[in-house]
Amino acid sequence: MTQKEKLVLVGNGMAGVNAVEHLLKLTPDKYEVTIFGSEPHPNYNRILLSYVLSGDSKVEDIVIHPYEWYTNNHITLHTNQTVTQIDTTAQTVTSDKGLTVSYDKLILATGSNPFMIPMPGADKEGVMAYRTIRDCEIMIESAKKYKKAIVIGGGLLGLEAARGFLNLGMQVDVVHIVDTIMERQLDRTASKMLQAALEEQGINFLLAKQSAEIVGDKRVTGLKFKDGTVAEADLIVMAVGIRPNVELARNSGVECNPGIVVNDYLQTSVPNVYAVGECAMHRGIAYGLVAPLYEQGAVLAKHLAGVETGPYEGSILYTKLKVSGVDVFSGGKFVDAEGTKAIRIHDEFTGVYKKVVIQDNKIIGAVLFGDTADGTRLMQMIREETDVSAMAKTSILTDSSSGEGSASGVAEMKEDAIICGCNGVTKGTICSAIKEQGLTTVDEVKNCTTASRSCGGCKPLVSDLLAFTLGASYDKNAVKESICGCTDHTRDEVVEAIREKGLSHVREVMNVLSWHNEEGCSKCRPALNYYLGMVSPSTYQDDSTSRFVNERMHANIQKDGTYSVVPRIYGGVTNPTELKRIAEVAEQFKVPTVKFTGGQRLDLLGVKKEDLTAMWEALDMPSGYAYGKALRTVKTCVGETFCRFGTGDAMAVGIELEKRFERLNTPAKVKLAVSGCPRNCAESGIKDLGVVSVDGGWELYAGGNGGVKVRVGDLLTTVKTEQEIIEYTEAYLQYYRETGKYGERTSEWVHRLGVEHIRDVVENEEERKQLCTRMDLALSVTQDPWRQAIDSKKIQRDLYEVVEL
Numbered sequence: 001m002t003q004k005e006k007l008v009l010v011g012n013g014m015a016g017v018n019a020v021e022h023l024l025k026l027t028p029d030k031y032e033v034t035i036f037g038s039e040p041h042p043n044y045n046r047i048l049l050s051y052v053l054s055g056d057s058k059v060e061d062i063v064i065h066p067y068e069w070y071t072n073n074h075i076t077l078h079t080n081q082t083v084t085q086i087d088t089t090a091q092t093v094t095s096d097k098g099l100t101v102s103y104d105k106l107i108l109a110t111g112s113n114p115f116m117i118p119m120p121g122a123d124k125e126g127v128m129a130y131r132t133i134r135d136c137e138i139m140i141e142s143a144k145k146y147k148k149a150i151v152i153g154g155g156l157l158g159l160e161a162a163r164g165f166l167n168l169g170m171q172v173d174v175v176h177i178v179d180t181i182m183e184r185q186l187d188r189t190a191s192k193m194l195q196a197a198l199e200e201q202g203i204n205f206l207l208a209k210q211s212a213e214i215v216g217d218k219r220v221t222g223l224k225f226k227d228g229t230v231a232e233a234d235l236i237v238m239a240v241g242i243r244p245n246v247e248l249a250r251n252s253g254v255e256c257n258p259g260i261v262v263n264d265y266l267q268t269s270v271p272n273v274y275a276v277g278e279c280a281m282h283r284g285i286a287y288g289l290v291a292p293l294y295e296q297g298a299v300l301a302k303h304l305a306g307v308e309t310g311p312y313e314g315s316i317l318y319t320k321l322k323v324s325g326v327d328v329f330s331g332g333k334f335v336d337a338e339g340t341k342a343i344r345i346h347d348e349f350t351g352v353y354k355k356v357v358i359q360d361n362k363i364i365g366a367v368l369f370g371d372t373a374d375g376t377r378l379m380q381m382i383r384e385e386t387d388v389s390a391m392a393k394t395s396i397l398t399d400s401s402s403g404e405g406s407a408s409g410v411a412e413m414k415e416d417a418i419i420c421g422c423n424g425v426t427k428g429t430i431c432s433a434i435k436e437q438g439l440t441t442v443d444e445v446k447n448c449t450t451a452s453r454s455c456g457g458c459k460p461l462v463s464d465l466l467a468f469t470l471g472a473s474y475d476k477n478a479v480k481e482s483i484c485g486c487t488d489h490t491r492d493e494v495v496e497a498i499r500e501k502g503l504s505h506v507r508e509v510m511n512v513l514s515w516h517n518e519e520g521c522s523k524c525r526p527a528l529n530y531y532l533g534m535v536s537p538s539t540y541q542d543d544s545t546s547r548f549v550n551e552r553m554h555a556n557i558q559k560d561g562t563y564s565v566v567p568r569i570y571g572g573v574t575n576p577t578e579l580k581r582i583a584e585v586a587e588q589f590k591v592p593t594v595k596f597t598g599g600q601r602l603d604l605l606g607v608k609k610e611d612l613t614a615m616w617e618a619l620d621m622p623s624g625y626a627y628g629k630a631l632r633t634v635k636t637c638v639g640e641t642f643c644r645f646g647t648g649d650a651m652a653v654g655i656e657l658e659k660r661f662e663r664l665n666t667p668a669k670v671k672l673a674v675s676g677c678p679r680n681c682a683e684s685g686i687k688d689l690g691v692v693s694v695d696g697g698w699e700l701y702a703g704g705n706g707g708v709k710v711r712v713g714d715l716l717t718t719v720k721t722e723q724e725i726i727e728y729t730e731a732y733l734q735y736y737r738e739t740g741k742y743g744e745r746t747s748e749w750v751h752r753l754g755v756e757h758i759r760d761v762v763e764n765e766e767e768r769k770q771l772c773t774r775m776d777l778a779l780s781v782t783q784d785p786w787r788q789a790i791d792s793k794k795i796q797r798d799l800y801e802v803v804e805l
């Protein structure tokens, strides 16, 4: 028997272990492998840490290679052990625990260290990086005690950390040195769209801000900027960049500049020593994303296996953001420059932006926002330097909203085209798995191959591959979409189970339906709370711990940690007494800013948490629900009462609608408007329900939206009387409550169900009456949360007292 060569890998991370896995597939018997890792875990997917942080995954879910994998492959693994010395002459490595192992071939895959800005106060308690499972655990623990986080760095990592903090119920500011986020991956337009989408989710941005000092005694209390302003914080995460971890290599005489210098076969300056991953510097570049590291690993594995391979010549970078609800892709050189031309689609109605940059008839870069289905196909064209001179330029970008066939062009992709970059899964692997394992759904492909196990951004491609491989037998619509990663159940299955089994608590639903994650997450818990309340309005006890922080507090938290108070002003119509009272309360509580909102209400901004209940009592007005998934406002014009053109009493109808539906819980926020004539001064065309007076009656418009994704409402129906407006609105809103997915705005819901279907339902007298009856029941039990807080010492103590920590 021939003696096996000894291969030692330093660094049990993504790049190194991936290279070893490839190598073992190519030549299972050539090497006796030993792996050292500083962390106390088997190899895990660092990319998915953000899901652990956000509560969508557990640590065990993100393990790529469990301990059995090492055993089964006869690999000796030393976790929790750092290699501190390499003797490149004797060819041995020694660990901090005194273990010395000899090697014939050595791979350094030591990754990176997060860069910590060396500013005053950076050593205080509560200042940290975001890189490892340990960091994640500290952040999760901190969120139980503290409420205000700052993330320094508006790049990919910073935004994911910020989203994680939101999910953990913390307020979060993202501080960034320039005035656009992810500026290395996005152009200005896409960056601003992303910022707006994230602001909508609750992240606050402090842009063009230079951090100067971290303030606090032992523990951080805030971040001071060069302009003298200070933002409060109990926790600061620096996500400003990484530095290749080269200490071990440098101390052992391996050339570093600044990463470990490698050639096209990943060889370092020292014989038999290789480097791969973020620690390596190839042609002057150290990559910080997984796809290039896997490309390096594939070349290294072949080289070590003695299999013929072409050189590694560098990678073209592409990025996808893994923040829920936001689809962003960028790849190649996307910035306009001399000699480049661009094709752009910017659909402000659907919030989609696409830009493809072309130079010398070749695509060199792309930015996609809102619809990223084209990403993989464009990346392939960039890599292959496809000549586009003969192509119709408009066909380079597809319009996926047209619903026509596969837009992604999977059929033309090569077998080795990477479909899921973070898990390194190719078209060939997916197609073979579909054929050999008889897979028929995206979820089955995910479980079998790990493709789309991360953000799921490549799901459309996986779906296209199923259609391509299975042909007509593949039913795309049969694909189940679970409400979150904690369960395989869809929204409809969950609601049906609540109804059928008479479930009455969030935890009961999770138990009975065998949730994978018994605590649930920030996506499913609020959704379950809503569905339970919707199904049994008169008996369900609202679970405030399953609500987002603004809804728990019944006030919007603002970026400086203060709150805003928006009393209800029905139909936007007020009077001097009410105004005087608002003014007096604003003076009494030293409210720094009073502002008219976009919905014709008064926003009292800058209120301290401990003042909230006293202020609500002094105002003696109901909550305006400016924070809730509920009816926000009914905007009106002056209508026939004052306007020369008015044919309908917009103010009276608006007031009646608002009084009828205030406090109603809905799947997402709902805004209404009433205009006295088709001139539409109340902007009824872009509201969840817009009412417009026309000759002889009123038109009702459904599913409009003026937010990030602007959508003009569809004409739902025309009614004659004001009484009918109320009746149809009741039926429409109740149907939305009963069939909408939690978090789904009416604009998306109307698009999904089709306005014709909703019209059929509300115009059917029988169904309409039944919906109205159920709406009556839902409305009969609502209570004003401000009044409840004023009347309950317990609520005041639990939520609004400031506790010194």
Ligand SMILES: Cc1cc2nc3c(=O)[nH]c(=O)nc-3n(C[C@H](O)[C@H](O)[C@H](O)COP(=O)(O)OP(=O)(O)OC[C@H]3O[C@@H](n4cnc5c(N)ncnc54)[C@H](O)[C@@H]3O)c2cc1C
Pocket (backbone or CB within 6 Å): 010, 011, 012, 013, 014, 015, 016, 036, 037, 038, 039, 046, 047, 048, 049, 050, 081, 082, 083, 084, 109, 110, 111, 112, 130, 131, 132, 157, 160, 245, 248, 276, 277, 278, 279, 287, 288, 289, 290, 291, 293, 320, 322, 422
């Ligand atoms: C939260 C987060 C989200 C991310 N999201 C994405 C994403 O969406 N897409 C993407 O492409 N990339 C993403 N990345 C980047 C990606 O995770 C890294 O590029 C990748 O993990 C680097 O792999 P590596 O093996 O080079 O380094 P690592 O995975 O860091 O592995 C290096 C390992 O070596 C160990 N080590 C170091 N020195 C020694 C020593 N002397 N002895 C023993 N062990 C040692 C370290 O402890 C570490 O475990 C993300 C990173 C983070 C932190």
Ligand code: SF4
Pocket (backbone or CB within 6 Å): 320, 322, 419, 420, 421, 422, 423, 451, 452, 453, 454, 455, 456, 457, 458, 459
């Ligand atoms: S799962 Fe797919 S889409 Fe998501 S990051 Fe990985 S490669 Fe990209």
Ligand code: SF4
Pocket (backbone or CB within 6 Å): 637, 638, 639, 640, 643, 644, 645, 646, 647, 650, 675, 676, 677, 678, 679, 680, 681, 682
């Ligand atoms: S919508 Fe018509 S009625 Fe209302 S203010 Fe404008 S012009 Fe006047």
